[in-house]
Amino acid sequence: MFHKIKKEELTWGESLGQGSFTKIFKGKREEYIDCDSHQMDVLLKVLDHTHRNYSESLFEAASIMSQISHKHLILVYGICAVNKDNIMVQEYVKHGALDIYLKKNKNKSRVNISWKLEVAKQLGYAMNFLEDKRIVHGNICAKNILLTREGDAMTGLPPFIKLSDPGISITILPIEGKLRIDRIPWVAPECIGNPRNLSLESDKWSFGTTLWEIFSPGDLPLNSLEPSQKLQFYQDYLRLPAPKWSELAHLINQCMAYQYSLRPCFRAIIRDLNRLITSDYELLSDLPPSEI
Numbered sequence: 001m002f003h004k005i006k007k008e009e010l011t012w013g014e015s016l017g018q019g020s021f022t023k024i025f026k027g028k029r030e031e032y033i034d035c036d037s038h039q040m041d042v043l044l045k046v047l048d049h050t051h052r053n054y055s056e057s058l059f060e061a062a063s064i065m066s067q068i069s070h071k072h073l074i075l076v077y078g079i080c081a082v083n084k085d086n087i088m089v090q091e092y093v094k095h096g097a098l099d100i101y102l103k104k105n106k107n108k109s110r111v112n113i114s115w116k117l118e119v120a121k122q123l124g125y126a127m128n129f130l131e132d133k134r135i136v137h138g139n140i141c142a143k144n145i146l147l148t149r150e151g152d153a154m155t156g157l158p159p160f161i162k163l164s165d166p167g168i169s170i171t172i173l174p175i176e177g178k179l180r181i182d183r184i185p186w187v188a189p190e191c192i193g194n195p196r197n198l199s200l201e202s203d204k205w206s207f208g209t210t211l212w213e214i215f216s217p218g219d220l221p222l223n224s225l226e227p228s229q230k231l232q233f234y235q236d237y238l239r240l241p242a243p244k245w246s247e248l249a250h251l252i253n254q255c256m257a258y259q260y261s262l263r264p265c266f267r268a269i270i271r272d273l274n275r276l277i278t279s280d281y282e283l284l285s286d287l288p289p290s291e292i
């Protein structure tokens with residue numbers, strides 16, 4: 001399962017924002033290694049009291065991430081459950097979530113095509129690792145990608161990302177609720193009607209949507225649609241607006257195949273991303289970065 005962390009070990013810092021069910025805070029964790037104390041930065045993810053009934057889903061998310069370790073997966077130290085608070089304690093990632101970073105750096109030259117391809121490839125490695133272990137993540141999106149290193153185009157230092165925990169699983173969200181529709185177009189079509197269809201294949205669909213997010217300058221897909229129109233999008237087998245770069249559009253559409261057996265495995269996705277990386281340089285000559 002996961003390590004139980006005592007309240008006394010934790011010191012609370014500033015609020016860093018909130019998700020749909022949780023609030024996140026910076027914190028410090030006191031830990032004793034061979035009897036002298038060490039203070040380390042941690043991220044405290046607190047389940048809202050109103051969603052206390054979702055606590056076992058938060059524990060499940062922590063448990064999944066605690067069972068495995070990989071350089072592109074977030075390190076979860078454990079859970080601290082005190083009176084009515086349920087807190088997931090994870091490593092503190094310096095630059096936070098990718099969706100916010102992309103918005104903030106929308107037209108910065110630092111976040112160029114090779115930067116985005118590197119981030120996409122690292123996510124592919126994390127997903128390939130999970131696929132090899134037959135572990136379903138269930139909530140792949142730019143909000144759950146964390147940036148440990150911004151990278152530096154001058155020195156050629158690439159960015160470095162870690163995939164965060166999946167948070168509250170869609171399988172326990174009420175079927176009629178808006179909360180599940182809000183996850184369109186990240187959640188695969190086969191999971192909207194029956195979330196039990198969450199699978200390694202549905203993670204591939206979400207990867208496709210996340211690729212679209214990474215290459216769209218900070219836009220949210222289908223953001224302008226009402227919930228009913230989002231459902232209709234799937235019923236009409238519609239596609240996200242294709243990026244101008246046709247090879248990228250092709251890869252996104254392969255991942256977001258409505259027929260889940262047609263979605264490529266992550267080994268194939270990584271191979272295709274490597275092809276884009278090598279082909280990318282001819283492309284640079286004729287399109288400004290924001291026009292991909």
Ligand SMILES: N#Cc1ccc(Nc2nc(N)cc(-n3ccc(CO)n3)n2)cc1
Nearest residue numbers: 016043091092093094095096097144164
């Ligand atoms: N300004 C600012 C700022 C915000 C957050 C961090 N750090 C961090 N560390 C983690 N381990 C996880 C997260 N998350 C953020 C959203 C989610 C949802 O998954 N996680 N943020 C650093 C700077």
